[in-house]
Every structure is written in structure tokens, then in C-alpha cells.
Amino acid sequence: MSRYSRITEDITRELRSIVGPSSVVTDEEKMLPYAHDEVSEDAYVKMPEVVVRPGTKEEIASIMKLANREKIPVTPRGAGTGLSAGCVPVFGGIVLSLERLNRVLEIDKENLFIIAEPGVTTGEVQRRAEDAGLFYAGDPCSAESSHIGGNIAENAGGNRAVKYGTTSRHVYGLEVVLPNGEIMTLGGKCVKDVTGYDLIHLIVGSEGTLGVVTKIWLKLLPLPKCRADLLVPFEEMQKAIEVVPKVMTMGGIVPTSVEFMDSMSIKSAELYLNQVLPHSDAGAYIIIEVEGSSETQVEEDYETIGELCLENGGIEVYVADNLSTQERIWKARKCVAEALRVVSPVYCMEDITVPTSEIPKMLKEITAISEKHGVKIPCFGHAGDGNIHATLLREDMDEDTWGNIKEQALEEMYAATYMLGGNLSGEHGIGAKRLHSLEKLMDPVALDVMRSIKQTVDPNLVLNPGKIFDL
Ligand SMILES: Cc1cc2nc3c(=O)[nH]c(=O)nc-3n(C[C@H](O)[C@H](O)[C@H](O)COP(=O)(O)OP(=O)(O)OC[C@H]3O[C@@H](n4cnc5c(N)ncnc54)[C@H](O)[C@@H]3O)c2cc1C
Known part of the structure; x- marks a missing residue:
């Protein structure tokens, strides 16, 4: 029997009185988009009992108080x-959509901050910063669609983490509604702050299990003056991946991005975009971005890196130093997740992370696993961070075959990852999808500490239950 209560007419009425009738959705068809995220498997689809779209932190606080009183699960969205079924309401209940909290509240050009509500898209944060002559460094490939609140909950990585780190590095303040409905404000515009425990970075990456983020202080940087992107095709995949640790250590340069696409990712992107890509029969692409304060410096940097690539098996170095050619390169890289869905509507995209020096070995392991189980596993991703999206394709396998192969292949892939000093997830999080794997693989003492934090902050387990670990 579930520990949770069902949504009744009375509760729906109370929710309407909190957020207004037009912000409570009970119609099945209208709730369907809230039943899943981008994980394509049916096992990770679950209908909410009600979707609520609050417009203020006070409304969210009232919803959380109601949820605690009635023992109803609340899933922030x-x-x-x-890509880990984090916003899927696995126990039903309320889906709390943050879509109406979508305002940029302030751009502080003196202190270099942008303050935003969680429902602003990452792309909008980037643009608003740029309009002010400033730079927001976070850049997940989903920037045009994902919300900054979702980025914080997942500690999203993305294309520029090589140089600027993941989302957590940019977050200096948060306002959070706790599971019991209390409102907590952490940090703000101070660059240095060691006043007590670092709760900001406990909330960042907590996947909506410890609080609902309602306001965010993000640090901005001066806008880089010049930028160039290199596209380097390689005949052999292994040669391409081997160049990544060399780029990171031998050139004396910190690139902004070092991305990888294997042959299947290249071909799928080419088909999806209906556009001829250079050397699209190559074994792999490496995409490198460098930035700087002068054209001369950027030129020197990309020449050094370009030469390193050519000495190590690169076929050619394409330099994109204007917006339209840069966009072409990034369009190919950023569309891979969607492009692979055309090849196989059901797939299992993984997010393993290893020390950068170990990615050549990791790719070898993945190739061996793919051959052993007869499942295609195209690989692409943020190679400069050691973070690879190995994506198992179901194609036309029947349910049972897919289930068995996926389980065995994942077990072996995770084992290889841990053997190489890596971890389960670099940026997509655990969610509902990797919960059982985390239990098997994580340091049990650390897992216990995490469980006790959750139980302290959310004793009734009403906020996003069924994510990260079972309780
Ligand atoms: C094509 C594609 C490319 C992608 N590329 C990248 C990439 O490069 N790097 C990367 O890191 N990820 C990437 N992702 C994954 C995804 O975009 C990120 O995880 C993103 O941060 C999720 O944001 P969202 O707003 O969609 O969150 P959702 O999917 O709605 O939710 C994700 C989690 O955050 C919680 N949550 C959402 N908002 C709040 C809030 N305000 N308070 C508390 N909890 C909240 C939810 O409960 C859930 O656990 C990609 C996804 C796609 C489809």
C-alpha cells in the first residue's frame, strides 16, 4: 500500500483557491506532457493526478504545507x-510546474549578477546577459528549452564546463521553498561567503528532492571579445579520443569546449539536418572552442591546438571564426540527441564520467560491450570533461531482448567506469532512472549521509519521492 494519499475533490478545490482555477490542470490530455521528460522508455512515464502552476513563492509554500498535511507527493518540474526521469511523478500526486515563474528580475552590471526566477530558459539568461555586454557561462546543449531552475536542480554541465565549470560554479544565491513550506534564502551577491554550511551547493544538484528553487543569483563574467571553433575530423575514432587529454595538457591552453562525436553521431546529425557535413565518413569529430581578449591570441591558441590535432591523426582542421560557420558546427553537435531518436525512437542515453586521461580506455570498453551484446552504442559528448553520452539503441529489438541486453550492457559499462575512477552521471543526474544502480555503486556511507539529509529536511518524504534513492 502506498504511503501517500490520493488527490480528492476537496484537495483540488484547495489547490484552486491557492493558485487560481486556471493554474490547476486535471484534464488527462493536458496533463500528458507532464507525465514524462526526455527519457524515451515507457517505464518512465507516469501520469500526475493534478498539475499545478503556481506564480509566487508564497503559493508554492502553501502547496507544500498542504502536501505535508495530507501526505501527497509533489514533483517539481x-x-x-x-534525461533521468527526475520530474516524472512516480507516485502520482501533484506536478508542480515552475513555468509561470519566468522573469529575469535584475541585471546588476556593477556586481556582475543576473537574478532570475527558475522558469527562465537558459538561453534567455545567456541573451539577457549578452544584451548587457556580459556573459553567462552555463551552456547545456538544451539551453534553448531547459529552465535555469532545472539546470540548478541537476547541476547541469554542458559545452563550456571545461573552462568555466558546471552550473554550481555560477550560483551565488538561492531562494528555496523547503518541503515543509518554509522559505529559506541563501547567499546573494557576495563573492566570498563561508557563513555556516554551504547549503547553496547542497541544493544545487539535489534534483528537486530537498527544496523548490524560486529565485537564483547567478554570477556573470565580461563577454569574451573573440572566439573561434575548430572542427577536426579523424579517420579513426580511437585517435580522435586520444587527442583529447593531449589538448587538455600539452598546449598550455584552457579551451572553452572540447566535444566529441563518433561516426554514427556524425551520420545521424547529417541526416537529421539534411545538410552535408565535412568529412562525414570520418571515424570521429573533435570540436574545440577557444576564446580570448584579442584575435591574435585566439589565432595563436587555435593554431597550437590545430597542429596538435594534425600531428595526432586529424585529417584537416576547419576553423570557424564567424557566427554563421560557428553556428553550423554547433548545430551538428547539439542535434545529436534528437538525431539518434530518428534512428531509434527508444534509446538509453548514458552520462558516464571518468577522469579525462581515461576516456580513450573508456571508449574502448564501450566498443567491446557494444560488440559483445550486439547493440549499437553511439558515443558523443563533452570529452574535455571526461563525460560521454554512450547511447544504447533499441532499434527493432523486442521488449525482452532489449531489457536483457540493456541491463547487462549497462552493468558492464558502469563497472568499467568505476574501474577507471569514474562515476555514474556527469550531468544528467540519477532521477528515477539510475536509482538502483546508484544503490549498488555508491559508497554506502555517503549514501547513508544523503538519506539522512533527505529525512531531516523532508520527514514526510513528500518532495520528489522515488528519486536518487529509495526510502
Ligand atoms: C537535447 C538535449 C540536450 C541536453 N544537453 C545537456 C547538456 O549539454 N548538459 C546537461 O547538463 N544536460 C543536458 N540535457 C539534460 C537537461 O536539459 C538538463 O538536465 C536540464 O538541466 C533540465 O532542465 P529542465 O528545466 O528541463 O528540468 P526538468 O527536466 O523539468 O527537471 C529536472 C529535475 O529538476 C527538478 N527541478 C526542476 N525545476 C526545479 C526547481 N525550480 N526547483 C527544484 N527542483 C527543480 C525536477 O524535479 C527534476 O528532478 C539535455 C537534454 C536534451 C533533451
């Missing part, structure tokens, strides 16, 4: 672009 950003844009639903997650």
Missing part, C-alpha cells in the same frame, strides 16, 4: 528536458 522545469521544462521537462531532463
Whole structure:
């Protein structure tokens, strides 16, 4: 029997009185988009009993108080672009959509901050910063659709983490509604702050299990003056991936991005975009971005990196130093997740992360696993961070075959990842999808500490239950 209560007419009425009738959705068809994220398997689809779209933190606080009183699960939801079923209401109950909290509240040019509500898209944060002559460094490939609140909940990585780190590095303040409905404000515009425990970075990456983020202080940087992107095709995949640790250590340069696409990712992107890509029969692409304060410096940097690539098996170095060619390169890289869905509507996209020096070995392991189980596993991703999206394709396998192969292949892939000093997830999080794997693989003492934090902050387990670990 579930520990949770069902949504009754009375509760729906109370929710309407909190957020207004037009912000409570009970119609099945209208709730369907809130039943899943971007994980394509049916096992991770679950209908909410009600979707609520609050417009203020006070409304969210009232919803959480009601949920605690009635023991109803509440699942926060950003844009639903997650890749670990984090916003799926696995126990039903309320889906709390943050879509109406979508305002940029302030751009502080003196202190270099942008303050935003969680439902602003990441792309909008980037643009608003840029309009002010400033730079927001976070850049997940989903920037045009994902919300900044979702980025914080997942500690999203993305394309520029090589140089600027993941989302957590940019977050200096948060306003959070706790599971019991209390409102907590952490940090703000101070660059240094060691006043007590670092609760900001406990909330960042907590996947909506410890609080609902309602306001965010993000640090901005001066806008880089010049930028160039290199596209380097390689005959052999292994040669391409081997160049990544060299780029990171031998050139004396910190690139902004070092991305990888294997042959299947290249071909799928080419088909999806209906556009001829250079050397699209190559074994792999490496995409490198460098930025700087002068054209001369950027030129020197990309020449050094370009030469390193050519000395190590690169076929050619394409330099994109204007917006339209840069966009072409990034369009190919950013569309891979969607492009693979055309090849196989059901797939299992993984997010393993290893020390950068170990990615050549990791790719070898993945190739061996793919051959052993007869499942295609195209790989692409943020190679400069050691973070690879190995994506198992179901294609035309029947349910049972897919289930068995996926389980065995994942077990072996995770084992190899841990053997190489890596971890389960670099940026997509655990959600409902990797919960059982985390229990098997994580340091049990650390897992216990995490469980006790959750139980302290949310004793009734009403906020996003069924995520990260079972309780
Ligand atoms: C094509 C594609 C490319 C992608 N590329 C990247 C990439 O490069 N890097 C990367 O890191 N990820 C990437 N992702 C994954 C995804 O976009 C990120 O995880 C993103 O941060 C999720 O944001 P969202 O608003 O869609 O959150 P959702 O999917 O709606 O939710 C994700 C989690 O956050 C919680 N949550 C959402 N909002 C709040 C809030 N305000 N308070 C508390 N909890 C909240 C939810 O409960 C859930 O656990 C990609 C996804 C796609 C489909």
C-alpha cells in the first residue's frame, strides 16, 4: 500500500483557491506532457493526478504545507528536458510546474549578477546577459528549452564546463521553498561567503528532492571579445579520443569546449539536418572552442591546438571564426540527441564520467560491450570533461531482448567506469532512472549521509519521492 494519499475533490478545490482555477490542470490530455521528460522508455512515464502552476513563492509554500498535511507527493518540474526521469511523478500526486515563474528580475552590471526566477530558459539568461555586454557561462546543449531552475536542480554541465565549470560554479544565491513550506534564502551577491554550511551547493544538484528553487543569483563574467571553433575530423575514432587529454595538457591552453562525436553521431546529425557535413565518413569529430581578449591570441591558441590535432591523426582542421560557420558546427553537435531518436525512437542515453586521461580506455570498453551484446552504442559528448553520452539503441529489438541486453550492457559499462575512477552521471543526474544502480555503486556511507539529509529536511518524504534513492 502506498504511503501517500490520493488527490480528492476537496484537495483540488484547495489547490484552486491557492493558485487560481486556471493554474490547476486535471484534464488527462493536458496533463500528458507532464507525465514524462526526455527519457524515451515507457517505464518512465507516469501520469500526475493534478498539475499545478503556481506564480509566487508564497503559493508554492502553501502547496507544500498542504502536501505535508495530507501526505501527497509533489514533483517539481522545469521544462521537462531532463534525461533521468527526475520530474516524472512516480507516485502520482501533484506536478508542480515552475513555468509561470519566468522573469529575469535584475541585471546588476556593477556586481556582475543576473537574478532570475527558475522558469527562465537558459538561453534567455545567456541573451539577457549578452544584451548587457556580459556573459553567462552555463551552456547545456538544451539551453534553448531547459529552465535555469532545472539546470540548478541537476547541476547541469554542458559545452563550456571545461573552462568555466558546471552550473554550481555560477550560483551565488538561492531562494528555496523547503518541503515543509518554509522559505529559506541563501547567499546573494557576495563573492566570498563561508557563513555556516554551504547549503547553496547542497541544493544545487539535489534534483528537486530537498527544496523548490524560486529565485537564483547567478554570477556573470565580461563577454569574451573573440572566439573561434575548430572542427577536426579523424579517420579513426580511437585517435580522435586520444587527442583529447593531449589538448587538455600539452598546449598550455584552457579551451572553452572540447566535444566529441563518433561516426554514427556524425551520420545521424547529417541526416537529421539534411545538410552535408565535412568529412562525414570520418571515424570521429573533435570540436574545440577557444576564446580570448584579442584575435591574435585566439589565432595563436587555435593554431597550437590545430597542429596538435594534425600531428595526432586529424585529417584537416576547419576553423570557424564567424557566427554563421560557428553556428553550423554547433548545430551538428547539439542535434545529436534528437538525431539518434530518428534512428531509434527508444534509446538509453548514458552520462558516464571518468577522469579525462581515461576516456580513450573508456571508449574502448564501450566498443567491446557494444560488440559483445550486439547493440549499437553511439558515443558523443563533452570529452574535455571526461563525460560521454554512450547511447544504447533499441532499434527493432523486442521488449525482452532489449531489457536483457540493456541491463547487462549497462552493468558492464558502469563497472568499467568505476574501474577507471569514474562515476555514474556527469550531468544528467540519477532521477528515477539510475536509482538502483546508484544503490549498488555508491559508497554506502555517503549514501547513508544523503538519506539522512533527505529525512531531516523532508520527514514526510513528500518532495520528489522515488528519486536518487529509495526510502
Ligand atoms: C537535447 C538535449 C540536450 C541536453 N544537453 C545537456 C547538456 O549539454 N548538459 C546537461 O547538463 N544536460 C543536458 N540535457 C539534460 C537537461 O536539459 C538538463 O538536465 C536540464 O538541466 C533540465 O532542465 P529542465 O528545466 O528541463 O528540468 P526538468 O527536466 O523539468 O527537471 C529536472 C529535475 O529538476 C527538478 N527541478 C526542476 N525545476 C526545479 C526547481 N525550480 N526547483 C527544484 N527542483 C527543480 C525536477 O524535479 C527534476 O528532478 C539535455 C537534454 C536534451 C533533451
